[in-house]
Amino acid sequence: MPEARILIVEDEDAIMEIVSQALRRHGYETASASDGDAALEKIFSLRPDLVILDLMLPKMDGWEVCRRMKAEPETERIPILMLTARRDERDVVEGLELGADDYMKKPFSLAELTARVKALLRRTGERRESRIVENGDLRIELDDETALLRGTPLDLSPTEFRLLEALARKMGRTASREELLSKIWSFYGGDTRTVDVHISRLRKKLDDGKSPALAINSLRGRGYRLVWE
Numbered sequence: 001m002p003e004a005r006i007l008i009v010e011d012e013d014a015i016m017e018i019v020s021q022a023l024r025r026h027g028y029e030t031a032s033a034s035d036g037d038a039a040l041e042k043i044f045s046l047r048p049d050l051v052i053l054d055l056m057l058p059k060m061d062g063w064e065v066c067r068r069m070k071a072e073p074e075t076e077r078i079p080i081l082m083l084t085a086r087r088d089e090r091d092v093v094e095g096l097e098l099g100a101d102d103y104m105k106k107p108f109s110l111a112e113l114t115a116r117v118k119a120l121l122r123r124t125g126e127r128r129e130s131r132i133v134e135n136g137d138l139r140i141e142l143d144d145e146t147a148l149l150r151g152t153p154l155d156l157s158p159t160e161f162r163l164l165e166a167l168a169r170k171m172g173r174t175a176s177r178e179e180l181l182s183k184i185w186s187f188y189g190g191d192t193r194t195v196d197v198h199i200s201r202l203r204k205k206l207d208d209g210k211s212p213a214l215a216i217n218s219l220r221g222r223g224y225r226l227v228w229e
C-alpha cells in the first residue's frame, strides 16, 4: 500500500506524540491538529486518507468535526477512527451514527491502534479490482464504490458500502454479526454493537419506498440477512 497520510486530532500532547511516533514507525505520514477548528481546516487542505479523531476537543468537539466531514462530498468518504475517554456507550453510538467507522476507548494499546488503522485503510484501498455484485435491481460496483438500487446510486459511507457488499454476497442467507464484524472491522473479538448501529443506518438508506423492498432482516441471536420482500 502506498504511504497513507493520517491526520491525528488530539488535544493531549502526550497521546498525540506517541500515536504519531507509532504510526510513523509503521511507515505512515502523519499530520496533527489539536482542536476542532484546526482539524477541519487540515482535513480540507490535506485530504488525509484517514482521520484519528478524539471526541473531547477544544473549540469544536469531535462529533461536530465528524458531522461536518460527512456533510461534504469531498470529505465524507475519509474513514474516521474515533478516540473516546468516556465510559458512556452512548458517545460511541452517537459517533458511529454520525458516520465514524471505528472507535477505540482510552487508554488503548498502540499495537491495537495500528492494527485498526491498517484494517480501515485496507478496506478503503480494496476497491481497485474491478468487480460487480449483482442481484435483481441491486448492483454493486466495487471498482468505483457505487451501489445502485433500481439504477439510483445509494449514498453510503465506506463502512455501509462494505456491509451491503458482504450481505449482498450472501443474498437471502444469514450473516452472523461476528462474521460481519471480522469481515468489515477486523476487530479482535470486538463489539457487535458497532454492527447493529451500521445495519440500522444502512437499512434506512435502502428504503426507497418501492416494491420489492430491499430489506435487512434481523434474526435474533443469529445475525442479518438481505432479502427482497
Ligand code: CA
Binding pocket: 010, 011, 012, 054, 055, 056, 057
Ligand atoms: Ca481530548
